[in-house]
Amino acid sequence: MGFSCYKYPFLLYPHLTLPLLCFFLTLFLTATCFLNPKKKMKMNGGAIEADLLLNCTDMSVLERQRAHLKYLNPGFDSPLAGFFSGSSVIDGGVIDGFLGTDGLNLPMIYGENTVEGDPRLSISPETMTGTRNFKKRKFDTETKDCDGKKKMMMNRHEEEVEEEEKSKITEQNNGSTKSIKKMKNKAKKEENSCSNDSSKVTKELQKTDYIHVRARRGQATDSHSIAERVRREKISERMKFLQDLVPGCDKITGKAGMLDEIINYVQSLQRQIEFLSMKLAVVNPRPDFDIDDIFAKEVASTPMTVVPSPEMVNSGYSHEMVNSGYSNEMASSGYLHFNPMQQVDTTTSDPLSCFNNGQAPSMWDSHVQNLYGSL
Amino acid sequence: MQPTSSMNEEFLKKWQMGLQIVRPSIDNTSVSERKKAIKLSADIAMASLRKGTTCWSRALIQKTATEDNFLVRQMLSGIKEEALINKRLPKKVVCHRKIVRRSKKILRRKTKSACEEAAAKAKKLVKRRTQGLRNVVPGGDLMSNDVLLLQETLDYIMSLQTQVNVMRSIVDAAEAGTEQ
Known part of the structure; x- marks a missing residue:
């Protein structure tokens, strides 16, 4: 996909190429208008038509080309089916030369356009006439023309393009032949106009699928x-x-x-x-009694110290907390619940502090707070 | 995954119950006896918190039951003690040492690149450490699965932390009480 985008910029900017095409068509028309003063009146109408075409970007290339041809041939009829392909080729060639001055890489573009346009062009007269016999004949001629053109295109490209691009072109040609077959079977305009685009989309989807699978291969x-x-x-x-x-x-x-x-x-x-x-x-020689005692004290203490007052912390506790290595945050939160007796022995030498500093590693401190909170 | 306060509370309750059971037997004994009883009761309390759902707790209860069956039975009277004690632990895999050694020799014969050797060394180190962990965690040698071993270790560490927290706070309080 990468190299094709590089070589064919119109693939990247389809919305730009179509208005460009229209623009050059109008330029061509005006030039012919000056050359043929007889057709001047008609040309004016044609210019208006071209303007309209420029405005409505939704229209397909086919419709535009058909409109253009209609304008060129006001007395346009189905017997002129052969003329269609020829005219389109001529158009392509003329515009080709016309644009060649701008230094754009347009031979490719127009070649492709003609290839793509062929099936579409072959439809248009059929829709105009609506006679079956004609259709068959016309299709035969059209397919022949298409094949010839394809060969021409192939020859032209083979000289210039590498093998990969060639293969791509053949793919496209195959696509066009497929679309022609479809036309023979169904003879529906919209489906065919969409077929090329849809095939491209499916190709891209297949590519992405392949990449997706490949990513999992590791x-x-x-x-x-x-x-x-x-x-x-x-x-x-x-x-x-x-x-x-x-x-x-x-x-x-x-x-x-x-x-x-x-x-x-x-x-x-x-x-x-x-x-x-x-x-x-x-x-403690009697541990269970001890725990009972603690529980009693704790139960007694809880109503007292539900809300720890700042005065308490400031007066009695602060220096004790600092000594024992507890943070102030702990003192304010859960530590006070457990403290009626320690409140008493703040004056005595602190057993807690010596224990903490001597034996317990610092990592327990945070957990002790938990317990005090729970009690 | 820090030990929660509810775990602390539960453990404290259990332990208190165990100590009440132990109390008449250790009233007038030596310090080491008392210490042993306290530790046993704490261990059982810790293990009983898990209610037999984990491997290590069952192994620990079995181990303590060999030391003091009466205490265990008393302490686990609340929950289904029979289920706890008699719950089958996975059987230890026994294999013939000579056969294992021979197979290792055969494996060693294959020539290895430097990278493979390094990987093998790292694997060996990890294996040795895992074996050490098995020895440390109660019932670890019964866990054949590495994932299971790590999970049990996680749980065991959590309960150990709970136990240490509670015991430490009790010791602090007791010391404070004696000072008072």
Whole structure:
């Protein structure tokens, strides 16, 4: 598609080429008008028609050409079917030469236009006349003409164009022959006018499909590798969760290092539990009573400290918080719920602070807040 | 996936229940005995939170049941203890060592490129670490699947964190109480 766009700019700008064509047609008409003063009156009408054509861009090339030919031949009749193809060729040639001065790469364009226009032109007289016998004869002549033209076109292009472009032209020719066959079968104008465009669209669609399939080719598709991929994805997902959960694990890349860190963390947690239970056993000979006591205190304290007042924080707690390494935010939020007894021993030497500073790593601090919030 | 406060509360309740059960037996014993009882009760409380849905909790309960069956039975009386304890753990895969070694030798004979060797080394490292993780997580050697092992580890770490949080807060409170 890329090279064809480069070589045939009209493929990229079909909406520009059509008005250009019209414009040059009008130029040609005016030139002929000056040459033949006899037809001047008619030419004026023709100019108006051309203007109209310029205005209505919706009209197909076929309609425009037909209108143009109508104008050229006011007494236009179906027997002149042969004239059509010839005239169109002449037109193409003349305009070709006409435009050649502008330095545009137009031989290609007009060649293609004639090829595309042939089936359409062959329809137009038929629609005008509506007689069947004529149609058949006319089609025969038309197809012959088309073939001849195609050969001519092929010869012309073969000299200039590379193999790929040639193949493309043949494709287009094939398309035109197909359209002719369709015409023979159906003899419907609109369908044929659309057929070329639709075929182009389908080609593009096929191309995109091909590309889409090709993009997937990298991955293996057998069930084993798919299952393996799913397993790996699952493992990596779990590892990501673990990274979030285990502190200091997010800096480590690599599965082995992360597993090391996880093992260390789990072991440290287990040791922590051992240590804490030891501590609890040492500190309190009757642990269950202790917990009951705490619960009682907590229940008693909750109505008191539902709303933590800033004075409390400022007066008794602030220095204690600083000592024990808690943030002010914690003091204001959940920490106060648990504090009736600590409120009492703010004056005494702080056991919490020494414990925190001595033993517990800093990572627990955030979790403790959680618990206090829950209690 | 941080441990939530509801988990903390639940664990605390369970643990308290366990301690109440333990209390008459450890009233006048040595510190190490008391410590063991406390740890056991905490472990069971942690495991019972999962209600037998995870591999590690079942393995942990089985392990503690060998140490103190009475306590476990008492603590799990609330939930279906029978289901918890007697739930079948997946059987450990036993294979003949000599055969495995021979097959490894055969595999080793194939010549490998440098890249393949590096990949094999990395794989070996990961395998060793995974084995270490299996040893650390209770019931880890019963999990044949890597994905399952990681999932259980996640859950286990979460409950360990809960346990540590609660225990730490209790210790703090107890220390404060004694100071007072």
